[in-house]
Amino acid sequence: MENKKVSPAFKALKGFIKAVYPTFTVEGAENLPDEPVVVVGNHAQLHGPLSCELYFPGLHYTWCVGEMLHVKEVPAYAYRDFWSAKPAYSRWFYKLLSYLIAPLSAFVFTNANTVSVYHDARALTTFKRTVQLLEEGANVILFPECPTPNNGIVHAFQDKFVDVAKLYYKKTGKELQFVPLYVCPALKKLCLGEPVPFRADAPIGEERARVCAELSERITQLARRLPAHRVVPYLNVPKKQYPTNLPTEGEQA
Numbered sequence: 001m002e003n004k005k006v007s008p009a010f011k012a013l014k015g016f017i018k019a020v021y022p023t024f025t026v027e028g029a030e031n032l033p034d035e036p037v038v039v040v041g042n043h044a045q046l047h048g049p050l051s052c053e054l055y056f057p058g059l060h061y062t063w064c065v066g067e068m069l070h071v072k073e074v075p076a077y078a079y080r081d082f083w084s085a086k087p088a089y090s091r092w093f094y095k096l097l098s099y100l101i102a103p104l105s106a107f108v109f110t111n112a113n114t115v116s117v118y119h120d121a122r123a124l125t126t127f128k129r130t131v132q133l134l135e136e137g138a139n140v141i142l143f144p145e146c147p148t149p150n151n152g153i154v155h156a157f158q159d160k161f162v163d164v165a166k167l168y169y170k171k172t173g174k175e176l177q178f179v180p181l182y183v184c185p186a187l188k189k190l191c192l193g194e195p196v197p198f199r200a201d202a203p204i205g206e207e208r209a210r211v212c213a214e215l216s217e218r219i220t221q222l223a224r225r226l227p228a229h230r231v232v233p234y235l236n237v238p239k240k241q242y243p244t245n246l247p248t249e250g251e252q253a
Contacts, residue, residue, distance in 0.1 A: 010111035017054070022185070024055040028192035028222075032057075033177055036134040037195060038164060040215050041181030042154045043143040044232040045082070048183045051190060052141050053112055061133050063142035063161075064114040066122070074102035085235050115140065123160070131168050134176070140164075141181070144212075145234040152243035153182075153220040155234040159208040165198035166207075175200050180215045182222035186229035193218040 039060075041048050049062055067077035075098040083094035115133070117126050130140050148156035165176035177195035184191060196214045199207060223231065223245045230242040 004113070007107075007111050010107065013108070014054075017050075021050065021054065022188045024051045024188045024190050026055065026057055026190045026192070029057055031179060031192045031194050032139070033179075033195060035174065035177070036137055036139050037177045037179045038130075038134075038161070039139055039141040039179045039181050039192070040157075040161070040219075041141065041143055041183050042219055043145045043234050044183040044185055045234070045236055047185040047232055048143045051183060051185070052181075055190060056139075056141065058139060059113075059137065060139040060141055061113045061115050061130075063117045063126070063130075063140065064109050064112075066116040066118045068105050069109045069114070069116055071102045071106045074105045075099045078102075078105070082236050085237050087238070117142075127164050127167050130164050131171055134168060135172065147235060150216060151220060152247075153223045153231055153245065154216055157212040157216060159212045162198070162208045162211045163204065165211075166200070166204055169198070169200045178211055178215055180218035180222065182219050182226075183232075184223065184226060184229065185232050187226060189226070191222045191226070193222050 039052075039056075041052070043049075049064070052060070052062060065077060065081075067073035075095075078101060079095055079098040083091070083098070086094055115126060115129050133140055142161055144157045144159075144161050145155040146158050150156045162178075165178070168174065168176045176198045178198065179195045180193040182189075182191040182193070196211055196218070198211065202210075224247065226245060229245055230239075231245050233242060
């Protein structure tokens with residue numbers, strides 16, 4: 001495994017954040033196989049990446065949108081993805097904030113253990129880097145939700161991440177496993193469920209749909225089994241709009 005040079009300022013910042021950010025406990029760590037895996041979780045806004053950076057066990061890397069590593073690209077992406085759903089009267093503030101955080105974002109994500117994610121011709125670079133890290137023994141964490149609603153726990157997934165397993169099988173002959181993760185800021189928990197194995201002999205289109213559906217269902221069930229709490233949704237909406245983990249009337253548990 002490569003030795004990444006990390007800025008002392010980043011180490012100090014990480015230490016400060018860990019001192020003031022809630023401590024998360026990990027439940028279901030026994031569901032992590034001995035072989036490296038891809039962990040798939042709900043984003044929970046900033047809580048997914050942040051809590052995993054601080055408290056996920058073992059060596060791990062997290063997928064991060066490539067724009068967040070480049071100062072000039074941060075503002076447009078950050079506003080669109082984090083704050084575009086904010087009330088109209090406050091959007092001017094969040095547009096300003098998106099510029100203010102740009103230098104910090106680039107600094108943090110270039111020093112943290114991240115894999116740059118691209119949705120253009122550079123996508124293959126993301127997959128190759130992920131497979132390399134898996135071969136070297138690291139787990140890889142990703143949060144593939146998109147704005148499309150699914151249920152009150154997790155949004156729909158962008159499904160191309162499943163293709164990593166196809167490349168991994170081609171290189172190693174091993175069928176990669178995807179481990180579901182429910183990030184629960186309200187209870188300060190990272191909950192891991194039983195893995196979903198990739199089937200190398202199935203058409204990739206079918207596997208994308210199956211793996212995403214099973215992961216989404218397992219994440220939902222991890223949330224449903226916990227005590228009543230507010231779910232931090234993918235979209236940055238007012239807190240009064242946060243759903244609960246308990247099924248609403250007419251919805252299956």
